[in-house]
Amino acid sequence: MCQALNCAGASIAFEDPTLPECPAVAEMAGLRVNRIGVDRDGLLVDDLTDEAAAVVTPAHQFPLGFTLSAQRRLQLLSWARRTGAVIVEDDYDGEFRYDRQPVGALQGLDPEHVVYTGTASKSIAPALRIAWLAAPTHLVPALREVLRFDETHVNVIDQLALASMIRRGDLDRHLRRCRTRYRQRRDRLGRAVATQLPGARLSGIAAGLHAVLELPGPPSAEQELLDRLAAHGVAVDGLSSFRHRPQDSPLGVVVGYATPPQPMYDGAVEALVAATRAYCADAV
Structure with missing residues (x-):
């Protein structure tokens, strides 16, 4: 994802606090990293400026554990539309909400400005090494080009087993x-x-x-x-x-x-x- 977004002088925003490995990967890909604070309503959207992308955990911020509020969600989407930026939605444990139904994905509100990413690491097992993303149409060519040379192939048997679990309702x-x-x-x-x-x-x-x-x-x-x-x-x-x-x-x-x-x-x-x-x- 970082390689697909990379261009001269581009910057990417991450929540602060966050997993330190995430901004480190972006820096290794040549992006400038801006760190944006978080409060009980999630990312401080007003602190975003001209970043090419913002990586957020709206369903359950890591590590503070808050949800991006409805107002902040609308503000974030408005920022992306105004600036042409991409929002990367990391839904790493969105399945596990205990006091109510899980919050709907941000991507569902604006599929052309949000890249939705998920993984089986929390829901099944980290060793499965299966992840996915739903990307805006305009990013698909760049992602395909990156994957041509950099794709880590997922075992086909594991993919078929997961598809079967989903189809039968086992998941x-x-x-x-x-x-x-x-x-x-x-x-x-x-x-x-x-x-x-x-x-x-x-x-x-x-x-x-x-x-x-x-x-x-x-x-x-x-x-x-x-x-x-x-x-x-x-x-x-x-x-x-x-x-x-x-x-x-x-x-x-x-x-x-x-x-x-x-x-x-x-x-x-x-x-x-x-x-x-x-x-x-x-x-x-």
């Missing part, structure tokens, strides 16, 4: 089971935080496979907190690792609650809470 049944399981896991984590960690909170909507655990304290304490959690066998990411300016991040960790096997999940939550509570007690 829908699988996703329903997953939504139930992950909703229960998030609820379990939320109850533990609410009852055992005064002053802490989980941020973001009830969706996805991760949550941000926000804690009282200075941002400079993050590494000490991570070390304490690691000593208790808890592997999480510091919130600052997803920001362009780590020093601007509040104290918090990104907790992926889908990873532990089911028999180990309660123990993992207990270890997280116990280590965090001990850290908070020592920090007082």
Whole structure:
């Protein structure tokens, strides 16, 4: 996608915070990267200028976990129409919404200005290595040219197996089971935080496979907190690792609650809470 957009002096906007690998890939492709802040309503659209494209996670912002509001969606589409820019919609875990039906794709509102991208990594397994995009008509020739030389071919058997799952309704049944399981896991984590960690909170909507655990304290304490959690066998990411300016991040960790096997999940939550509570007690 970055190669198809590449042209002299072009720039691309990414949410801040975001996965650091995403802007790194764009820079490797020769694009200039602009980082745009995010609040509870999603991307700060007013901060966009003359970028050729903007990459957004409207259904569930990573890592903060908010949804792009209806007003911001309209503003973003208006910006794209006015400037001729392309919006790249990364719908990486849009299937997993627990408190209501999933939010409709931004691409459905303006297919000629939005590139919709998705993957089976969250819904089935990362090892499947299947992803897709729905692109505006005017971008198809450039994408085809890039893929001629750069395509990583997907195993045909895997493609046929996924197509069969979709056709028979197996994928829908699988996703329903997953939504139930992950909703229960998030609820379990939320109850533990609410009852055992005064002053802490989980941020973001009830969706996805991760949550941000926000804690009282200075941002400079993050590494000490991570070390304490690691000593208790808890592997999480510091919130600052997803920001362009780590020093601007509040104290918090990104907790992926889908990873532990089911028999180990309660123990993992207990270890997280116990280590965090001990850290908070020592920090007082």
